[in-house]
Amino acid sequence: MNRANIRRILSLFHPYRMRLGAVLGLIVFSAGLDIISPFLLKAILDTALPERDDALLTMLVGGMIGIAVVGGVLGVYQTLLSNQVGQRVMHDLRSAVYRHLQRLSLAFFTRTRTGEVQSRIASDIGGVQNVVTSTATSIVSNATTVLASVIAMFVLDWRLAVFSLGLLPFFVILTRRVGAQRKEITTTRQETIADMSSIVQESLSVSGILLGKTMGRSDALAERFQSESARLAELEVRQRMAGRWVMASIGIAFAVMPAAVYWFAGQSWVGSAVSIGTVVAFTTLQTRLFRPIMSLLNVQIDIQTSLALFDRIFEYLDLPVDIRERETPVVLDRTTLRGDVAFEDVCFRYDEERWTLDHVSLTVPAGTTTAIVGETGSGKTTLGYLVARLYDADSGRVTIDGVDVRDLSFESLADAVGVVSQETYLVHATVRENIRFARPEATDEEVETAARAAQIHHVIASLPDGYETVVGERGYRFSGGEKQRMAIARTVLRNPPILVLDEATSALDTETERAVQIALERLSEGRTVIAIAHRLSTVRDAEQIVVLESGRVVERGSHDELVLAGGRYGAMLAGSGELEPA
Ligand SMILES: Nc1ncnc2c1ncn2[C@@H]1O[C@H](COP(=O)(O)OP(=O)(O)OP(=O)(O)O)[C@@H](O)[C@H]1O
Numbered sequence: 001m002n003r004a005n006i007r008r009i010l011s012l013f014h015p016y017r018m019r020l021g022a023v024l025g026l027i028v029f030s031a032g033l034d035i036i037s038p039f040l041l042k043a044i045l046d047t048a049l050p051e052r053d054d055a056l057l058t059m060l061v062g063g064m065i066g067i068a069v070v071g072g073v074l075g076v077y078q079t080l081l082s083n084q085v086g087q088r089v090m091h092d093l094r095s096a097v098y099r100h101l102q103r104l105s106l107a108f109f110t111r112t113r114t115g116e117v118q119s120r121i122a123s124d125i126g127g128v129q130n131v132v133t134s135t136a137t138s139i140v141s142n143a144t145t146v147l148a149s150v151i152a153m154f155v156l157d158w159r160l161a162v163f164s165l166g167l168l169p170f171f172v173i174l175t176r177r178v179g180a181q182r183k184e185i186t187t188t189r190q191e192t193i194a195d196m197s198s199i200v201q202e203s204l205s206v207s208g209i210l211l212g213k214t215m216g217r218s219d220a221l222a223e224r225f226q227s228e229s230a231r232l233a234e235l236e237v238r239q240r241m242a243g244r245w246v247m248a249s250i251g252i253a254f255a256v257m258p259a260a261v262y263w264f265a266g267q268s269w270v271g272s273a274v275s276i277g278t279v280v281a282f283t284t285l286q287t288r289l290f291r292p293i294m295s296l297l298n299v300q301i302d303i304q305t306s307l308a309l310f311d312r313i314f315e316y317l318d319l320p321v322d323i324r325e326r327e328t329p330v331v332l333d334r335t336t337l338r339g340d341v342a343f344e345d346v347c348f349r350y351d352e353e354r355w356t357l358d359h360v361s362l363t364v365p366a367g368t369t370t371a372i373v374g375e376t377g378s379g380k381t382t383l384g385y386l387v388a389r390l391y392d393a394d395s396g397r398v399t400i401d402g403v404d405v406r407d408l409s410f411e412s413l414a415d416a417v418g419v420v421s422q423e424t425y426l427v428h429a430t431v432r433e434n435i436r437f438a439r440p441e442a443t444d445e446e447v448e449t450a451a452r453a454a455q456i457h458h459v460i461a462s463l464p465d466g467y468e469t470v471v472g473e474r475g476y477r478f479s480g481g482e483k484q485r486m487a488i489a490r491t492v493l494r495n496p497p498i499l500v501l502d503e504a505t506s507a508l509d510t511e512t513e514r515a516v517q518i519a520l521e522r523l524s525e526g527r528t529v530i531a532i533a534h535r536l537s538t539v540r541d542a543e544q545i546v547v548l549e550s551g552r553v554v555e556r557g558s559h560d561e562l563v564l565a566g567g568r569y570g571a572m573l574a575g576s577g578e579l580e581p582a
């Protein structure tokens, strides 16, 4: 067992130690109460009944009833408290994992399968529920019962006690082995669950279904899922069956124990005779011992099993946050922010193989537009990502008003830079909520004004439910051009001084194209714009055009300068057929 992890699991309970203490106190108290009953029974059998002492008999029986009632009531409270503690610990874990994942950079999510994250939050954290809600209470309650019963057994008759408890150590050793076995199976099982969850996420989404159907692979996908599912079924059976024989043997041993005790108590070589009351009280204790001992042995297995889950959860919590805010970040004042953007000898790469941005230097003066053009894969989107600090430069720096973006507070940065990306993501919510996501405090009028500016208001207004239309994977599907304009509306609402516009690669019809163009022009007015363009027709008015090739800036200048120079840009223009006579 991993000690550090156990300490870490215990620390999860630290904030609830008072409540947990109350639970444990209740448990010890009711377990102590429970032990009194057999002694009352012994007194009934050995004294009250033979001596026909009615008063004593009534008192003893009354005591037994009282103990049962008090025990039952306390049990309810104890269940309530222990579930509250357990559920809060689970809630803390879930929230901590979610919060931590939110802080991770884009790089983590491009590396991670969809479905994997979901599976860890749902299935792994869900899997430890049993352990966090009931383990502590189960250990204490059962351990108290066992301890008290064992003491009581020795008090009743030490010979019987030694005889009947001799096998216990073997049981403990056997179940430890079972626990180790289950931990291993659990690790594999959780991986299989994550596999299945990512197959489901990937293939049963709108895009996944589209891909599967158009490629004629639906059956193949179904088969892949089926084989994972069969594997999971088998693992579940193996997990449940691991140690069943061991547990069954222990059960049998316990079942025959009372008989063995009767036999042992009657043997002449044992010494002085054992009274009937003692034998009955003893076997009552012994039978009562069965459940708590089995629970303790099972808890041992549960803990070992859940360590596998905790390992996976802690692995996520320990993922390093690669892009973090400085301790004392620079906070920009929106009102005095000019919006100068500069790349100073920036190098960046996704992997060791090659540089995606190679010594890029570039200044975009406030209020001007710089168009980035270049072949697909030349690093244009990446360059935009660096302005919004979705990735950090490996060397060199990106600055806003002369301040390194790495020194800015996240809030300042998000306020300063708006990104309209190649892909627009609409969440499952109404159109209004989707646009308002950019600025939750915006009024309905502001949302509509933004939609008008983005040339999308008339489209939304013509829908039967208007702004209340539900969009996203499970709702209304907007076209590519419409989605882009929704993204523009969001950015209008945020009103950032610096814009990174990553033009969508999908071609739009002339009408839509014009609408998007108008929307973008409106949006760009008075702002610093880095426009990543695929259609050269849209860049000729830019103050500066930068040509990127394999991550290097190979040309820069205005449209006319670059045409005159007759370099890469000129060639691209000629190739695109967009070079019209001036
Ligand atoms: N997460 C990533 N991990 C590894 N390589 C990546 C990653 N994202 C992009 N790349 C690679 O980096 C290079 C630059 O990608 P980028 O998206 O910046 O190109 P682009 O110029 O925007 O292309 P397009 O015109 O097609 O949008 C490409 O070769 C791409 O394969």
Ligand SMILES: [Mg+2]
Pocket: 380, 381, 382, 422, 502
């Ligand atoms: Mg791109």
